[in-house]
Every structure is written in C-alpha cells, then in structure tokens.
Amino acid sequence: MVAKITPEIAAQDGYKFGFNDNDNATYTYRTEKGLSEAVVREISAAKKEDEWMRNFRLRSYQHFLQKPMPTGFWGGSIQNYDLDFNDIYYYARASDRPEQDWADVPEYIKDTFDKLGIPEAEKKSLIAGVGAQYDSEVVYHSIREDLEKLGVIFTDMDSAVRDYPDMVKQYFGTIIPPADNKFAALNSAVWSGGSFVYVPAGVKVDIPLQAYFRINKENMGQFERTLIIAEEGSYVHYVEGCTAPTYSTDALHSAVVEIIVKKNARVRYTTIQNWSTNVYNLVTKRAAAYEGAVMEWVDGNLGSKLTMKYPSVYLMEPHAHGEILSLAMASSGQHQDAGAKIVHAAPDTTSTIISKSVAKGSGRTSYRGALKVYPGAVRSKATVRCDALLLDPESRSDTYPLMDIEEEQVNIGHEASVSKVGEDQLFYLQSRGLSEVDATKMIVNGFVEPIVKELPMEYAVELNRLIELQMEGAVG
Amino acid sequence: MADETLLKITGLTVAVDGKQILNGVDLTVNRGEIHAIMGPNGSGKSTLANALMGHPRYTVTGGQVLFKGEDIAGLSPDKRAQRGIFLALQYPTSIPGVTMVNFLRQAMKAVRGEDVPVREFREKLLATMKLLKVDEQFARRYVNEGFSGGEKKRAEVLQMGILDPDLAIMDETDSGLDIDALRTVAEGVNALTTPKLGIVLITHYQRLLNYIAPQFVHILYQGRIIESGGPELALQLEDQGYDPIIAKYAPVLAGATGEKA
Numbered sequence: 001m002v003a004k005i006t007p008e009i010a011a012q013d014g015y016k017f018g019f020n021d022n023d024n025a026t027y028t029y030r031t032e033k034g035l036s037e038a039v040v041r042e043i044s045a046a047k048k049e050d051e052w053m054r055n056f057r058l059r060s061y062q063h064f065l066q067k068p069m070p071t072g073f074w075g076g077s078i079q080n081y082d083l084d085f086n087d088i089y090y091y092a093r094a095s096d097r098p099e100q101d102w103a104d105v106p107e108y109i110k111d112t113f114d115k116l117g118i119p120e121a122e123k124k125s126l127i128a129g130v131g132a133q134y135d136s137e138v139v140y141h142s143i144r145e146d147l148e149k150l151g152v153i154f155t156d157m158d159s160a161v162r163d164y165p166d167m168v169k170q171y172f173g174t175i176i177p178p179a180d181n182k183f184a185a186l187n188s189a190v191w192s193g194g195s196f197v198y199v200p201a202g203v204k205v206d207i208p209l210q211a212y213f214r215i216n217k218e219n220m221g222q223f224e225r226t227l228i229i230a231e232e233g234s235y236v237h238y239v240e241g242c243t244a245p246t247y248s249t250d251a252l253h254s255a256v257v258e259i260i261v262k263k264n265a266r267v268r269y270t271t272i273q274n275w276s277t278n279v280y281n282l283v284t285k286r287a288a289a290y291e292g293a294v295m296e297w298v299d300g301n302l303g304s305k306l307t308m309k310y311p312s313v314y315l316m317e318p319h320a321h322g323e324i325l326s327l328a329m330a331s332s333g334q335h336q337d338a339g340a341k342i343v344h345a346a347p348d349t350t351s352t353i354i355s356k357s358v359a360k361g362s363g364r365t366s367y368r369g370a371l372k373v374y375p376g377a378v379r380s381k382a383t384v385r386c387d388a389l390l391l392d393p394e395s396r397s398d399t400y401p402l403m404d405i406e407e408e409q410v411n412i413g414h415e416a417s418v419s420k421v422g423e424d425q426l427f428y429l430q431s432r433g434l435s436e437v438d439a440t441k442m443i444v445n446g447f448v449e450p451i452v453k454e455l456p457m458e459y460a461v462e463l464n465r466l467i468e469l470q471m472e473g474a475v476g
Numbered sequence: 477m478a479d480e481t482l483l484k485i486t487g488l489t490v491a492v493d494g495k496q497i498l499n500g501v502d503l504t505v506n507r508g509e510i511h512a513i514m515g516p517n518g519s520g521k522s523t524l525a526n527a528l529m530g531h532p533r534y535t536v537t538g539g540q541v542l543f544k545g546e547d548i549a550g551l552s553p554d555k556r557a558q559r560g561i562f563l564a565l566q567y568p569t570s571i572p573g574v575t576m577v578n579f580l581r582q583a584m585k586a587v588r589g590e591d592v593p594v595r596e597f598r599e600k601l602l603a604t605m606k607l608l609k610v611d612e613q614f615a616r617r618y619v620n621e622g623f624s625g626g627e628k629k630r631a632e633v634l635q636m637g638i639l640d641p642d643l644a645i646m647d648e649t650d651s652g653l654d655i656d657a658l659r660t661v662a663e664g665v666n667a668l669t670t671p672k673l674g675i676v677l678i679t680h681y682q683r684l685l686n687y688i689a690p691q692f693v694h695i696l697y698q699g700r701i702i703e704s705g706g707p708e709l710a711l712q713l714e715d716q717g718y719d720p721i722i723a724k725y726a727p728v729l730a731g732a733t734g735e736k737a
Contacts, residue, residue: 423533424569427553428565428568428569429579430530430554431529431554431556431563432579432639433558433583433587433639434582435554435586436552436554438586439554442571442579443571443574445573446571446572446574447572447573448573450573
C-alpha cells in the first residue's frame with residue numbers, strides 16, 4: 001500500500017506546479033467517470049470522427065479488455081498499486097478547438113499556462129512552435145510562419161486526423177500497434193490531443209518545437225497521441241513538458257508516441273516529465289530509424305507516483321543510429337521504472353544508452369533496458385551505461401538489463417554502477433564553505449551533468465532548478 | 477594584525493572509530509606565522525588536520541580549540557570554512573560532473589556569504605592559476621577527476637588562493653610531488669602568504685621546508701607534540717631521523733599514558 005500524497009506533503013516537497021484552477025474551470029463536454037464501449041463511442045462522436053478512426057478505437061478497446069496488466073519487460077509492478085480504471089475520467093474538454101492566439105484561449109487556462117511560462121518562452125522565440133494541451137484537448141497551437149511555408153506541419157493530432165487523413169492513416173498505429181500492450185491499447189481506444197509533426201525532406205527546423213501537457217481535473221486521464229514523421233535528410237527537435245495539480249486521488253497519464261525517421265534524417269525528442277506525485281505515468285514511446293537516420297530520446301523523469309516508460313528505437317536499415325539518454329529522480333513515495341530499448345535489425349547499426357538515476361528517501365529507481373540484435377545485423381555496435389546514485393540508506397535502485405544478441409559479429413559494451421553520496425565528498429565540499437544541502441545538490445548536479453548538457457540551455461537551467469527543488473530537505 | 481592569536485589548541489584529544497589518536501595536543505598559531513608539524517607515520521598528523529576542519533569521522537573527546545577566540549567544537553566544516561579555516565587535503569576526492577570553475581565560484585560565494593561579481597572572480601581565478609602554472613583549460617575540468625598527484629595538490633592550493641583563508645592547514649601537500657611540482661606548489665603558497673595568514677604545514681619530510689620556511693617546528697609523536705623549536709629542529713631531523721627525539725621522550729610518554737582522555 002502506497003501512502004497518499006496530500007497537498008500538504010507535496011507543498012513541503014517544493015512542487016510548485018501543484019495548483020489547480022477548479023474554481024474557474026468549466027468543461028464544455030466530458031464523459032462520465034469510468035470506461036466502457038459507450039464511453040469510447042462517445043469520445044469518437046464528440047470529435048465527429050470518421051468511421052475508420054471510430055473502428056480503430058473500438059478494436060483497440062477490445063485489445064484493452066483482453067490484455068493483462070503488463071508483466072515481463074514492463075516493470076514497476078503496476079498490479080501492486082491500487083490504480084482503478086473505473087475511477088478515472090477519460091475525456092474532458094474545456095475548450096472547443098485549439099486557438100492560434102492566446103487571447104482566444106479561456107482566461108483561466110491562459111493563466112495556467114502563464115504560470116508555467118509557456119507564452120513567455122514563445123514570445124522570446126526560444127521555440128519554433130507551441131502546442132498546449134489542457135486535460136483532453138489541445139487549447140493552443142502555433143508554428144512559426146517561415147516553417148509553415150517550408151511545409152512543416154505542427155498541429156494537434158485531432159486536427160491532423162481531419163486535415164491530413166491520408167498521412168495519418170498511412171502511419172498511425174504502425175509503430176505501436178494497439179495490441180502492443182494494455183496501455184497502448186487503452187490509449188488507442190480513448191486517445192485525445194497530442195501532436196502531429198511532419199517535416200518535409202531536407203528541411204531542418206533550427207529551434208525546438210515545444211508541447212506542453214497539463215492535467216488539471218481531479219481523477220483525470222490524459223491520453224495524448226503523438227506522431228512525428230521526418231522525411232529524408234530532415235531534422236527536428238521536439239520537446240515536451242508535463243505537470244499536474246496535486247490531488248489526494250490518482251490521475252492517469254498514458255500516452256503513445258510514434259516516430260518515423262527516414263533516410264539520413266535526425267529526430268531528437270526531449271521530455272521533462274514533472275507530474276505531481278499522484279499521477280500514474282504509463283507511456284509507450286517508439287521510433288523506427290531507417291538508413292543512416294539518427295533517433296535520440298532525451299528522457300527526464302522527475303515527477304509522478306509511478307512511471308513505467310522505456311523509449312525504444314528500432315534500427316531498421318544499415319547505418320541507423322539510436323541514442324537514449326535517460327534521467328530519473330525518485331523522492332519518497334515515488335517509483336521511477338524507466339529505461340530504454342534498442343533493436344538492431346540491420347547491419348552496421350549503432351546505439352548508445354546512458355541512464356542516470358537518483359533516489360532519495362523511500363524513493364526507488366529502476367533501470368530496465370532491453371537490447372536486441374537480430375541475426376544478420378552484423379557489425380552492430382551497442383553501448384549501455386547506467387549509473388545510480390543513492391542519497392540515503394532508505395533509497396533503492398535496481399538494474400534490469402536484458403540482452404538478446406543473435407548475431408556473433410557485434411560489439412556490445414555494458415557498464416553499470418551504484419554509488420552513494422560519500423562522507424568524504426560531502427566533507428570536501430563542506431570544508432569549502434558549502435552547507436550539507438548545497439554540497440549534496442552539487443554532487444547530484446554533477447552526477448546528472450552528462451544528460452543535462454544535452455538539453456537546450458533554458459531546459460537545462462529548468463531541469464537543474466527542478467532537481468534542486470527536489471533536493472531541498474534531502475538531508476539533515 | 478600580526479601577533480594576533482588565530483588558533484589556540486589546548487589538551488586536544490581525538491578518537492577515530494573509537495580509537496584514541498590524539499592524546500593531548502597544545503598548539504598556538506598567530507597571524508603571519510608558519511608552523512611545521514612533523515612526525516613519523518601514524519603519529520596523528522592527518523587526524524589533527526581533519527579534526528581541526530571538523531570531519532565527522534574524527535571525534536573530539538577532550539580539550540579545546542579556539543579560533544579567533546571562539547570555541548569551534550560544535551561547528552560543522554562549512555561554518556569553520558566561513559570563519560576562515562582552510563584545509564588542503566592530502567587525498568582530495570573527485571566530484572564528477574562539477575567543473576573546477578563552478579566549484580570555485582560556489583565555494584567563494586559560500587565562504588564570503590554573498591555573491592561574488594563575475595569579473596572579480598574571474599580575475600582572481602586567472603591570477604591564481606597563473607601563479608600555480610596551470611593553464612586556463614584546468615578550470616573547465618571536473619574537480620579532481622583524472623587529476624595527477626601534482627594536479628590535485630595544485631588544485632588544493634588554487635582553492636586556498638581563491639578562498640583567501642586566515643588559517644591554512646596543509647596536510648602533506650608535498651607528498652607525491654616531483655621536485656619541479658614541489659617547487660611550483662611551494663612558490664604558490666609563498667606568494668599567497670600575507671601578514672594576516674597563519675599556516676600549519678603538516679609534512680613527513682624536511683624537503684618542503686627548503687621552500688617554505690617555518691618559524692616554528694613541532695614534532696608530533698603518538699598523538700602529542702613532544703618537542704617544539706625553530707627551523708633548526710627540522711634540520712636536526714633531516715640529519716638524525718626521529719629516533720633520538722623519540723628515545724629522549726620515551727620515559728615521559730610511558731609515564732603519561734592515560735593521563736588525559
């Protein structure tokens with residue numbers, strides 16, 4: 001039994017995104033609590049979808065009913081938690097369509113995103129496009145005009161289904177089929193919102209596209225669906241951030257992200273997940289990389305009650321490269337079961353996994369990695385490195401590296417370490433005037449530096465700040 | 477300012493893991509003075525250094541340490557650093573992922589208790605690095621990560637220069653250095669010497685004292701200072717080793733066992 005995190009506890013923990021705006025929130029439409037075929041039909045009807053998408057949802061719902069809770073590769077022992085699928089709202093709409101001007105977004109929602117600093121970042125041109133999702137629906141979407149002229153599409157997934165049906169039909173659900181796992185099936189049945197990104201051949205999007213996901217309602221489920229298609233020789237960096245109010249009851253976030261990286265294209269997908277500690281974060285993310293393509297996941301998990309997330313790269317053609325940088329921080333009451341999965345399905349493919357995790361209090365981090373090399377994927381090269389840092393005797397970290405290598409002519413390296421913040425390190429820094437808390441922060445910041453340095457500056461600053469917030473009260 | 481008493485240790489006893497290492501040390505250091513503490517291995521030199529800095533593994537079991545007149549027994553290492561005590565460690569640990577420049581900046585800010593203007597910090601850093609003959613690239617490396625023995629000692633003296641303490645305790649800063657590195661480090665320390673600074677040099681060998689000249693030399697043996705004198709005492713040690721002094725004090729020590737603690 002996991003103790004409930006109350007707003008008081010969360011406030012002590014320094015989570016500054018725990019506010020809600022329930023006093024103002026009005027929903028133009030929402031389904032009743034719980035899940036049934038009728039609810040799935042209702043969502044589809046509310047979105048005025050074509051038959052193919054409705055049928056896709058209904059088929060997916062059947063898969064959801066039939067699939068057991070994930071076991072095997074998925075960790076986190078979800079069955080030990082009291083996640084109740086019938087205690088969740090699956091669809092709630094506060095705004096009837098995504099706006100392209102913040103002035104048209106309902107005031108209380110705009111206030112929420114203001115507090116999160118989103119319009120500000122847009123004004124400063126730190127990002128090339130923004131999507132903001134509030135509970136089930138995207139409320140704001142914009143993209144820089146010059147990129148639009150070059151044929152770059154960055155819109156919400158619902159609009160894409162309407163406006164680009166052929167492209168969506170061609171790729172939707174092909175990288176992560178609904179039957180992949182119970183949560184992918186759930187998402188496929190009730191999905192709403194998320195981003196659709198299309199980058200034409202040869203186009204390089206110079207600064208990141210940003211999506212922001214906010215759960216506001218108590219007991220809400222957020223099931224966004226993201227699809228990114230990078231044509232030959234193109235480049236895009238997509239960044240997502242996530243927060244939620246702190247409630248004493250649970251919320252569920254279960255996204256599906258599919259990415260297609262074509263010949264010689266490069267996609268980087270960065271996540272800074274900072275859900276409040278009442279959110280179950282059960283996400284399926286997968287990319288297919290073709291000849292000479294590069295796919296990079298930078299995955300930072302700081303929030304949530306339980307996260308189970310293993311971004312994957314399938315290296316489908318020669319010389320494709322996959323890279324996964326995973327960072328997890330677990331404070332008391334949190335379990336970050338994060339990791340990475342790489343599949344070498346072609347010769348001369350290469351991959352790197354770097355995982356860094358920090359646990360404090362009764363927090364628990366697990367690294368769960370899978371590396372698969374198919375026969376014929378000769379001269380494949382893979383490196384895995386995972387390091388865990390424990391801040392006190394109660395915290396816990398485990399490593400579950402799975403390797404399935406069916407080709408002999410390969411080069412595989414694996415290194416793992418678990419370390420504790422040492423008395424000598426603390427003494428050294430304290431003897432230079434730093435307090436015990438500041439010394440611990442410095443050690444942790446140094447530990448995660450190899451991942452943080454991969455982030456754009458503003459995000460690196462933000463991540464360091466979030467880590468420091470989590471570290472307050474870590475000692476003493 | 478000179479002659480003002482910085483450090484006054486009386487009857488200090490210290491235990492490590494329940495074992496008594498220091499058995500009653502008395503030592504007074506005034507501003508502007510350099511004191512060398514010498515002694516054979518295991519005599520308690522590093523214990524004295526670490527206890528003065530407040531290392532949690534070293535438990536003070538008796539006696540008193542006054543720094544600028546204040547009893548510092550209850551102060552954590554960071555508070556001691558903020559009051560002006562600096563320890564150059566014999567075996568400084570590495571802090572992966574933290575650059576020297578970031579570390580030094582934060583340490584300087586912490587010791588001063590207020591932000592340091594970037595320009596002032598930069599000028600001080602560059603000047604001190606030049607003094608120690610380390611290139612600018614050094615500041616971008618991670619603290620002690622992959623440092624050679626000589627680089628570690630230079631990094632310690634660099635920290636001393638940046639933090640500008642009133643009392644510097646140098647724990648075997650000469651160990652592991654070849655003759656050129658020793659000269660550079662010693663010249664660095666000499667250049668940092670001011671009338672307000674008191675230095676406690678802990679060393680096993682006399683050779684460091686060829687470069688940094690102490691006014692006072694003390695012999696630590698079995699957790700006590702058994703003899704104090706001027707620079708001639710170090711030369712006598714160089715000549716005859718520790719044995720004659722130890723032999724001379726053996727009866728005294730035997731009689732004194734258990735007197736303190």
